[in-house]
Amino acid sequence: xxxxxxxxxxxxxxxxxxxxxxxxxxxxxxxxxxxxxxxxxxxxxxxxxxxxxxxxxxxxxxxxxxxxxxxxxxxxxxxxxxxxxxxxxxxxxxxxxxxxxxxxxxxxxxxxxxxxxxxxxxxxxxxxxxxxxxxxxxxxxxxxxxxxxxxxxxxxxxxxxxxxxxxxxxxxxxxxxxxxxxxxxxxxxxxxxxxxxxxxxxxxxxxxxxxxxxxxxxxxxxxxxxxxxxxxxxxxxxxxxxxxxxxxxxxxxxxxxxxxxxxxxxxxxxxxxxxxxxxxxxxxxxxxxxxxxxxxxxxxxxxxxxxxxxxxxxxxxxxxxxxxxxxxxxxxxxxxxxxxxxxxxxxxxxxxxxxxxxxxxxxxxxxxxxxxxxxxxxxxxxxxxxxxxxxxxxxxxxxxxxxxxxxxxxxxxxxxxxxxxxxxxxxxxxxxxxxxxxxxxxxxxxxxxxxxxxxxxxxxxxxxxxxxxxxxxxxxxxxxxxxxxxxxxxxxxxxxxxxxxxxxxxxxxxxxxxxxxxxxxxxxxxxxxxxxxxxxxxxxxxxxxxxxxxxxxxxxxxxxxxxxxxxxxxxxxxxxxxxxxxxxxxxxxx
Amino acid sequence: xxxxxxxxxxxxxxxxxxxxxxxxxxxxxxxxxxxxxxxxxxxxxxxxxxxxxxxxxxxxxxxxxxxxxxxxxxxxxxxxxxxxxxxxxxxxxxxxxxxxxxxxxxxxxxxxxxxxxxxxxxxxxxxxxxxxxxxxxxxxxxxxxxxxxxxxxxxxxxxxxxxxxxxxxxxxxxxxxxxxxxxxxxxxxxxxxxxxxxxxxxxxxxxxxxxxxxxxxxxxxxxxxxxxxxxxxxxxxxxxxxxxxxxxxxxxxxxxxxxxxxxxxxxxxxxxxxxxxxxxxxxxxxxxxxxxxxxxxxxxxxxxxxxxxxxxxxxxxxxxx
Numbered sequence: 034x035x036x037x038x039x040x041x042x043x044x045x046x047x048x049x050x051x052x053x054x055x056x057x058x059x060x061x062x063x064x065x066x067x068x069x070x071x072x073x074x075x076x077x078x079x080x081x082x083x084x085x086x087x088x089x090x091x092x093x094x095x096x097x098x099x100x101x102x103x104x105x106x107x108x109x110x111x112x113x114x115x116x117x118x119x120x121x122x123x124x125x126x127x128x129x130x131x132x133x134x135x136x137x138x139x140x141x142x143x144x145x146x147x148x149x150x151x152x153x154x155x156x157x158x159x160x161x162x163x164x165x166x167x168x169x170x171x172x173x174x175x176x177x178x179x180x181x182x183x184x185x186x187x188x189x190x191x192x193x194x195x196x197x198x199x200x201x202x203x204x205x206x207x208x209x210x211x212x213x214x215x216x217x218x219x220x221x222x223x224x225x226x227x228x229x230x231x232x233x234x235x236x237x238x239x240x241x242x243x244x245x246x247x248x249x250x251x252x253x254x255x256x257x258x259x260x261x262x263x264x265x266x267x268x269x270x271x272x273x274x275x276x277x278x279x280x281x282x283x284x285x286x287x288x289x290x291x292x293x294x295x296x297x298x299x300x301x302x303x304x305x306x307x308x309x310x311x312x313x314x315x316x317x318x319x320x321x322x323x324x325x326x327x328x329x330x331x332x333x334x335x336x337x338x339x340x341x342x343x344x345x346x347x348x349x350x351x352x353x354x355x356x357x358x359x360x361x362x363x364x365x366x367x368x369x370x371x372x373x374x375x376x377x378x379x380x381x382x383x384x385x386x387x388x389x390x391x392x393x394x395x396x397x398x399x400x401x402x403x404x405x406x407x408x409x410x411x412x413x414x415x416x417x418x419x420x421x422x423x424x425x426x427x428x429x430x431x432x433x434x435x436x437x438x439x440x441x442x443x444x445x446x447x448x449x450x451x452x453x454x455x456x457x458x459x460x461x462x463x464x465x466x467x468x469x470x471x472x473x474x475x476x477x478x479x480x481x482x483x484x485x486x487x488x489x490x491x492x493x494x495x496x497x498x499x500x501x502x503x504x505x506x507x508x509x510x511x512x513x514x515x516x517x518x519x520x521x522x523x524x525x526x527x528x529x530x531x532x533x534x535x536x537x538x539x540x541x542x543x544x545x546x547x548x549x550x551x552x553x554x555x556x557x558x559x560x561x562x563x564x565x566x567x568x569x570x571x572x573x574x575x576x577x578x579x580x581x582x583x584x585x586x587x588x589x590x591x592x593x594x595x596x597x598x599x600x601x602x603x604x605x606x607x608x609x610x611x612x613x614x615x616x617x618x619x620x621x622x623x
Numbered sequence: 624x625x626x627x628x629x630x631x632x633x634x635x636x637x638x639x640x641x642x643x644x645x646x647x648x649x650x651x652x653x654x655x656x657x658x659x660x661x662x663x664x665x666x667x668x669x670x671x672x673x674x675x676x677x678x679x680x681x682x683x684x685x686x687x688x689x690x691x692x693x694x695x696x697x698x699x700x701x702x703x704x705x706x707x708x709x710x711x712x713x714x715x716x717x718x719x720x721x722x723x724x725x726x727x728x729x730x731x732x733x734x735x736x737x738x739x740x741x742x743x744x745x746x747x748x749x750x751x752x753x754x755x756x757x758x759x760x761x762x763x764x765x766x767x768x769x770x771x772x773x774x775x776x777x778x779x780x781x782x783x784x785x786x787x788x789x790x791x792x793x794x795x796x797x798x799x800x801x802x803x804x805x806x807x808x809x810x811x812x813x814x815x816x817x818x819x820x821x822x823x824x825x826x827x828x829x830x831x832x833x834x835x836x837x838x839x840x841x842x843x844x845x846x847x848x849x850x851x852x853x854x855x856x857x858x859x860x861x862x863x864x865x866x867x868x869x870x871x872x873x874x875x876x877x878x879x880x881x882x883x884x885x886x887x888x889x890x891x892x893x894x895x896x897x898x899x900x901x902x903x904x905x906x907x908x909x910x911x912x913x914x915x916x917x918x919x920x921x922x923x924x925x926x927x928x929x930x931x932x933x934x935x936x937x938x939x940x941x942x943x944x
Contacts, residue, residue, distance in 0.1 A: 082709045158672050212709060232718055233894030235794035255794045260889040260898055267781030268788035450661035489670050490660055
């Protein structure tokens with residue numbers, strides 16, 4: 034035993050020495066790196082398979098699009114295409130590509146790549162492409178010209194924001210099941226392309242010298258995955274990382290006052306709602322009182338949305354009663370003062386009184402006007418959400434005050450999806466995040482998306498159907514005049530607000546923070562209110578410039594640190610060694 | 624050792640494993656049978672696209688059909704594809720297993736120093752050494768790993784900056800060979816120490832009480848009466864007999880090495896089995912969970928089998944009965 038212990042001591046001491054040696058040797062990394070910390074690993078670098086936010090950020094970096102979106106307001110701008118022209122009927126657009134476009138591997142990027150991506154994604158229904166390309170047909174005119182024709186009037190054109198993939202890499206993959214391709218080729222046309230992914234740990238993207246805006250001003254981006262939010266914030270403070278996405282809300286306040294760290298509350302239209310069962314699908318067993326608009330308005334008025342933002346989001350969000358259909362607030366209508374359903378418990382109680390919902394048996398809960406059943410609603414919430422529980426406690430408390438009782442159940446996302454699909458709920462709380470164009474989110478609340486068979490649910494989880502809304506939807510869906518389309522969308526959202534099947538609790542925010550001593554040129558998208566990274570097209574990346582002298586994170590202190598570590602290891606080794614020796618002496622004595 | 628004993632133990636382990644395979648499959652599907660709708664909520668997909676995703680992940684057809692397909696895959700060594708990453712489960716596990724063995728294996732070995740401490744404390748019951756070692760062990764044993772980890776991270780990584788705040792390597796580093804290994808060691812010191820501190824108390828306490836029980840035995844008196852030195856009495860007569868509880872504890876803990884350490888791997892962003900388990904639960908990613916549970920159960924079952932057989936060898940009375 035004693036010999037082993039002695040050997041262990043020596044081994045530990047030797048190890049300490051080696052750690053010192055490496056640490057000194059590893060200082061030679063000259064690359065200027067932006068290190069981004071986040072709480073989510075990549076799901077897949079393959080844009081026909083992945084669906085997480087982390088993957089979208091990768092594709093936004095790696096694949097340029099035909100048209101780009103302005104940092105300030107998402108306006109359509111030239112991208113890979115330098116210009117375009119519409120036909121008289123507005124169905125066909127002819128795009129001209131920039132001169133001399135190249136993929137990161139040096140191959141030319143031509144109209145063939147564009148047409149191939151659009152047509153193949155349409156035929157194979159790629160999950161992140163097909164919503165845009167389903168009705169499109171692309172034709173190569175010459176190497177730099179591609180003609181895109183839509184089968185139906187499409188107000189989204191000329192915006193073409195699908196990721197154009199390199200045909201010379203992907204053609205072979207598309208012959209089989211394209212979704213199983215690992216997509217580790219790292220060939221792209223964006224500012225940075227994937228170099229390496231270490232699942233569960235990090236992925237590295239390197240600057241693309243062939244990017245159409247010119248090579249980025251630093252060498253690489255490392256995305257580092259954390260599983261613990263406070264460890265991620267600690268790494269930012271220690272200078273190990275330069276940027277944090279999704280700062281845990283309880284840590285955010287502390288960072289706002291910290292020297293050398295800038296915090297961002299970025300709005301992107303994402304919101305949380307309390308939904309009521311509209312029962313339009315004819316299945317399930319929603320509470321009949323919820324079909325009465327007075328009850329829905331009473332519920333909306335019972336909720337103090339400002340208190341939710343202040344107390345649950347700790348101020349990191351915004352009170353906004355409008356369905357978040359886009360990160361661009363141009364689509365949000367003003368609701369006239371008289372129609373706003375602001376916090377007013379007395380008004381809510383009066384609405385219920387006047388409509389005949391009275392507490393006839395004195396148990397504190399109102400009954401239906403015919404006395405048949407109490408106003409007791411099932412309230413479904415998500416288990417995997419930090420805000421669901423606090424929101425629910427406040428909301429059910431407020432409902433109690435106006436004589437509405439609740440019974441809370443907690444589900445994970447899959448279970449809640451099933452509960453909603455079966456129509457067996459009264460109220461549930463969840464949220465959505467929109468695309469830039471409002472069409473997808475608007476489409477979810479059309480009658481066509483109402484679930485009539487629990488086995489194949491539609492997106493309309495409000496279970497609400499309105500012919501008026503559907504008619505407006507069809508109009509905006511084909512309206513090529515943007516100003517008119519904005520007006521139509523305003524009309525739809527006002528209608529949706531007034532119907533109150535959804536009470537939009539608040540628009541939530543991405544909480545981010547970055548070090549100011551490393552890079553300058555952070556861009557918020559949209560202007561003033563959006564996040565700086567993980568926004569729709571994340572223009573920050575190609576705009577960032579390293580701060581002079583900030584290239585290395587504290588190389589001077591590394592040596593010192595290592596010396597201390599080595600010291601500690603040597604001391605530990607010595608302790609083990611002496612313990613072994615003293616034990617030998619004792620053994621001898623015995 | 625009788626052959627019947629050995630065969631019996633092996634058959635027992637095999638049938639447990641079969642039970643785990645069946646249980647594993649249905650356990651996750653009872654709670655959640657079709658995650659596709661919620662996974663792709665708000666992605667603007669058509670019902671046909673969702674159906675195709677169901678086929679891809681073997682979520683179409685009846686439960687029984689899915690089960691048969693699962694078992695057939697399993698017999699071919701195919702654990703299916705992760706719902707989240709579309710990557711083969713076996714690849715994900717293969718990547719995560721080495722960091723876990725490195726971290727949890729090292730700390731389990733370090734924690735076995737507790738055996739030496741426990742023997743010594745038990746042999747000199749009531750001494751100052753015993754009092755100190757016992758109370759320190761009780762203290763570390765009762766502290767949650769998560770808490771020790773957070774404190775260690777706050778003080779030694781974020782505060783003093785002696786160690787990186789987590790990960791297996793410096794991300795984006797281009798180190799290779801020995802330098803890469805040493806970089807990993809630098810990253811591993813903190814989490815491995817935290818785990819070792821958390822585990823050591825258990826070994827110490829078990830070893831101490833085993834030694835105390837043994838030290839009362841008459842045969843030790845006999846050994847002393849024969850004139851043996853105290854050190855020989857301890858080494859030749861006491862320690863081997865105090866080994867049994869320690870062996871079973873060690874075997875079981877080695878089985879759990881493969882299950883990783885969810886709390887510590889999570890705090891230190893260590894890309895091991897524990898972290899993958901956490902990601903998979905958050906999904907929920909059935910194929911990943913099934914693969915991970917199968918691996919963890921198989922490891923524990925094998926470790927138990929090893930402990931049983933070793934027991935039979937160390938104490939022939941067990942095997943002979």
